[in-house]
Amino acid sequence: MVNYSEGSNSPIIINYKETYFKDIFELVSSKEMEEVLASYISIIKKRNGKIAKYILKNKTNYQAANDFIACLKKLLIFNVEEIVDEYLEDRNLFLKTFEDIYTFFRSRLKFGIIELNNSVLTSKRFMDIDNHFNNLVLSFYRTIGEKVQGHANQVYRQLNPGSNACVLLNHLEWQSGDTYRKLAAIPFINTIMLRSPLLIHPASNKREGTFDEMFENPIKEFNESPENWFCYPAKIGESLAFIYFHKDFITSGVSLANLFEMATEDEIRYKKPDLICLFGMTTVNEGCKFYYDQENDIYVGQVAYDKKAEYFGYIKKTCLTLHNVSMLSKGNLPIHGAMVSITLTDGSIKNIAFLGDSGAGKSETIEALRMISEDRIRDMDIVFDDMGSFYVENGEVYAKGTEIGAFVRLDDLESGAAYRDMDRSIFFNPETTNARVVIPVSTYKDIIKGVKVDMFLYANNYDEEIGVYYFKDAQEARPVFVEGKRKALGTTDEKGISTTYFANPFGPEQKQGETNPLIDNIFETLFATNTKVGQIYTQLGVSNTGEGIKSSARQLLEELYK
Known part of the structure; x- marks a missing residue:
């Protein structure tokens, strides 16, 4: 079986406001299903193996994806013996291919998001919505597999194949003033549900470079689309920090939940932060820098959009640098x-x-x-x-x-220490040198x-x-x-x-x-x-x-x- 690496693809963000499936029929008929199959085929065809030849059959990626989906739809309605389909001529190869597609989908990091927008949606309800999606994917996988193999499974593995985490978002007013008005439309993270242990494979496995002071506010270069950004409101020591990050770095943003206490609505609304971090700016070239906005008494950090910045140490140390220079100004x-x-x-x-x-x-x-x-x-x-x-x-x-929380090297811990609390852990490249874990x-x-x-x-x-x-x-x-x-x-x-x-x-x-x-x-x-x-x-x-x-x-x- 192919070992698919999460590090090779950007995380999938599932907006439940736009993508909510009531049943497996809606799931298999969705545009999202077509995109997943086409993405899988684009990867497997490069290997030119038995599965690639089986599923492609000299078709384009999307043609093959739609024809395979048509076969899946038939399986949801009819018994396998009643179906005439080229993909079911070899049932063993069908099962092997279907299992490989499932493995590919599970290997991708997926984050569900739900926006409050002044609704009465509770944290319990938002978890129910995410659980529904996970159960739907699992039900679909088992239904197809058991129909084709002709009998029920004897062993059931209760995985979470849908999302790795779900995030509840909220728009809150804060003292942005004219200087930080660009950030006002970016939603704050209100609640996070993590499905741990969470395994992340960032493109980089160590931090490079230094954190340099700059003397012009990076907010002047911030011309990002608000829909591509989220904010994790953190309490770093006694500092209130608004950590803004590009959606492509959502793995780092969500992992902050194991490291920094999340600020509440009351601690955010109408307040001025001590620190602001702009992580993953596409409008700057390079570097991790910080600036002191004397007029507003805010320390502002900037990190350029770079795949290397997927390493969690970048977002962590940028935020801690901001906190430290703030502490120095206070005599600590x-x-x-x-x-x-x-x-x-x-x-x-x-x-x-x-x-x-x-x-x-x-x-x-x-x-x-x-x-x-x-x-x-x-x-x-x-x-x-x-x-x-x-x-x-x-x-x-x-x-x-x-x-x-702690962000520590697995190599330096006593054998088994990282796994003692693995049900709460987030692992980064656990199979490599300088493997790390972040845990409360x-x-x-x-x-x-x-x-x-x-x-x-x-x-x-x-x-x-x-x-x-x-x-x-x-x-x-x-x-x-x-x-x-x-x-x-x-x-x-x-x-x-x-x-x-x-x-x-x-x-x-x-x-x-x-x-x-x-x-x-x-x-x-x-x-x-x-x-x-x-x-x-x-x-x-x-x-x-x-x-x-x-x-x-x-x-x-x-x-x-x-």
């Missing part, structure tokens, strides 16, 4: 890292923050702690998995998070409540040492954190040993003048309050066994009990 220090609040069995709570660039082992250390904890840790709550911010309050350093790990309430930092560790993935080393003072610690050294693991276009200012190319690197005094203040406060500051050796860049990070996690666990 963005931290590219991970933080966990650990409740030990004696009831004490330790809040540990890790800093490091992509692939350094931040999230992986937390996962290692979880795996080796046995009966020594009562609970672990994620404060942030990739990006947070430090601030000083009452003479002590506190932290808040930004994301409710915390609640919005927990990530923004603010927790005191009890330990701050640099994730060192390039040295061969094991365990944890503590710095004596800020003068020893600051250079290590600021240098941001790590060994690249192929998660970006970097190779070998690299350095990034404060391990954070998403705001601090571009705004070093604003960041330096904040770093000084944080480190002075940490050491003044006798907070442990050091580095943990993850060995991710020097060994692929995973034993190094486990050993260091064990030493860290011992340290927590001292």
